[in-house]
Amino acid sequence: MRLAYLSHYFPPESNAPAARVHELSRALVRAGHEVHVVTGQPNHPHGNIYPGYRAAEYRRERVDGIDVHRVPTLPAASRGVLQRGLGYMSLPTSQIALGAARLPAVDLVLATSPQILTGVAGLALARLRRVPFVLEVRDLWPDGIVAVGALKPGHPIVRALEVVESTLYRGAAGIVSVTDSFVDHFVARGVPRQRVAVVKNGIDTALFAADAAPAPLRAQLGIPEDALLLLYCGTIGMAQDVGLLARAAALAGPGDDFHVVVVGHGVGLPALVDEVAALGVGHRVHILPSVPRRDVPGLIAAADVSAVILRDEPTFARYLPSKIFEAMAMRQPILLGVRGEAQRLVEGAGAGLAFTPGDPADALARLRAFAALGRDGRAHGRGRPRPRPRASRPRPSG
Numbered sequence: 469m470r471l472a473y474l475s476h477y478f479p480p481e482s483n484a485p486a487a488r489v490h491e492l493s494r495a496l497v498r499a500g501h502e503v504h505v506v507t508g509q510p511n512h513p514h515g516n517i518y519p520g521y522r523a524a525e526y527r528r529e530r531v532d533g534i535d536v537h538r539v540p541t542l543p544a545a546s547r548g549v550l551q552r553g554l555g556y557m558s559l560p561t562s563q564i565a566l567g568a569a570r571l572p573a574v575d576l577v578l579a580t581s582p583q584i585l586t587g588v589a590g591l592a593l594a595r596l597r598r599v600p601f602v603l604e605v606r607d608l609w610p611d612g613i614v615a616v617g618a619l620k621p622g623h624p625i626v627r628a629l630e631v632v633e634s635t636l637y638r639g640a641a642g643i644v645s646v647t648d649s650f651v652d653h654f655v656a657r658g659v660p661r662q663r664v665a666v667v668k669n670g671i672d673t674a675l676f677a678a679d680a681a682p683a684p685l686r687a688q689l690g691i692p693e694d695a696l697l698l699l700y701c702g703t704i705g706m707a708q709d710v711g712l713l714a715r716a717a718a719l720a721g722p723g724d725d726f727h728v729v730v731v732g733h734g735v736g737l738p739a740l741v742d743e744v745a746a747l748g749v750g751h752r753v754h755i756l757p758s759v760p761r762r763d764v765p766g767l768i769a770a771a772d773v774s775a776v777i778l779r780d781e782p783t784f785a786r787y788l789p790s791k792i793f794e795a796m797a798m799r800q801p802i803l804l805g806v807r808g809e810a811q812r813l814v815e816g817a818g819a820g821l822a823f824t825p826g827d828p829a830d831a832l833a834r835l836r837a838f839a840a841l842g843r844d845g846r847a848h849g850r851g852r853p854r855p856r857p858r859a860s861r862p863r864p865s866g
Contacts (some may be wrong), residue, residue, distance in 0.1 A: 470573070470576075474589055475580050476504075484789075487602070488544070489580060491670070500569050523543060526540065562584070563835065568593060573597070576600050578590065584610075588636065590642045591635070607708065611783045645664055645670055647668065669793050676723075680768070691729075698775055708777055710777060711743045714728075720757045729754045731755075775802075777804075777825070780826040787809070788809055788813065803823065805825045
């Protein structure tokens, strides 16, 4: 089969959507299919085109057997609704125009969110080519926008996006969901259950290996060997309540021997920096810039616990953050601040401890429980603390 796969993100961008498209495309190529990824010029997360690329050009590459078509892109970091919206709208326009002109004949068009307008480009391209259209839904739009407070319910943009959402669901021959919990959302909007397939996030076990060499985080940041090291690595956005870790650190006493390392970037980074400074917890909470995906396993290996956090909103109880699978693949216990399907998965697998989202005191209590495990280990002569509840290893995605 020959298919076009439309995505807003693709490596060398290193976020979760880029990784999923790359790894699924690579797996499809290995299975004998021909995959044409149609994406933009790489510019995430800072909104700057990467060296070696140009915003206004069309460029064709070959990556791991995948034909990658990079179309002209208006880069826009998360600097406001208008600028970000223009960036979101420019790429689908290019995907339709250049995809129609440059792509060979295809049997199927697959488009993935985020963001939802990529789905519009996929539906339009599929109709131009007269082939089936499949929509992969990673984030619920516009529900997620409302959940983080970017727009109010009933806002004209929200109503417009609801129309777009319904149009895509009606026009798709099939919908790929990354969680079981999304299925009810689709069915409630008129999608027949038999048209929905659940393909959850997975992990590249060759990259996220349990024996990965740890990065020198402790030496770099002056963190004692015996201190519990909690890592948050990923997007610092409106949906991720990363500041809760700073608030938990502010509640800690002199006997609490833990450090928090945050690695990432996003619209929420300036507020996080300000919150750490205002709370006076810079000695315990360390903020580092984002790293290429290939460096993430070393960061996880250097830590004792991985944090996975979302805001306490009903919409996010349906989500399964990909960081869960990265930690599980590396036998890393998880401090989880997400309700719903994510909590059922982590607790059912014995892969970590959940706290009440939005509650820094409860998060601190769970951190103390992890620290106690480390102290018990030292008391029995097991070396430096590595509190690792048993974690199931997920299936590879690529």
